[in-house]
């Protein structure tokens with residue numbers, strides 16, 4: 001699959017502010033569901049170290065990632081009212097609902113598999129973009145890139161992959177198949193999230209409400 005134009009333009013700093021802003025607003029909403037699903041995974045984790053890891057990741061999603069969003073919102077002069085007026089996109093609703101449904105009805109392994117792409121895809125995209133930045137590039141999206149390209153986030157991805165491998169080792173064949181399906185679906189939603197931001201996706205039924 002070729003690199004999506006959203007990521008390509010994020011890397012060169014040419015992504016329009018409208019598209020990035022749309023992405024950020026949707027992402028701030030997505031992170032609430034993501035944080036809740038992580039907290040549910042913490043509650044299901046059989047090993048106490050994983051309880052601490054997943055609960056910490058839930059906290060970081062809500063506090064650290066949203067802090068970065070807040071600073072962009074300030075820079076874009078977006079008020080609380082402006083933000084409230086923007087509708088949550090179909091893809092954001094679908095992805096968040098998928099994570100929350102898996103949290104409620106899936107096994108621990110399935111839930112971890114649904115959550116891992118949220119870490120791994122961002123780390124891989126962030127690190128890939130950072131490797132292409134030259135010191136002279138004045139990229140307005142650098143704070144976003146640095147959030148996901150750093151060593152700390154890489155360590156989080158490693159812990160998540162390790163937890164997933166242990167869950168897969170302990171699972172039977174049927175659960176492992178469900179884990180693979182959940183992982184694949186989350187990867188598809190990650191791609192759709194960039195794509196929906198690039199298209200500034202709305203509800204096709206909005207005009208007939």
Ligand SMILES: Cc1ncc(CN)c(N)n1
Pocket residue numbers: 027030031061065117118119122190193
């Ligand atoms: C859609 C999405 N996926 C993953 C991440 C990284 N936690 C995020 N901020 N947004």
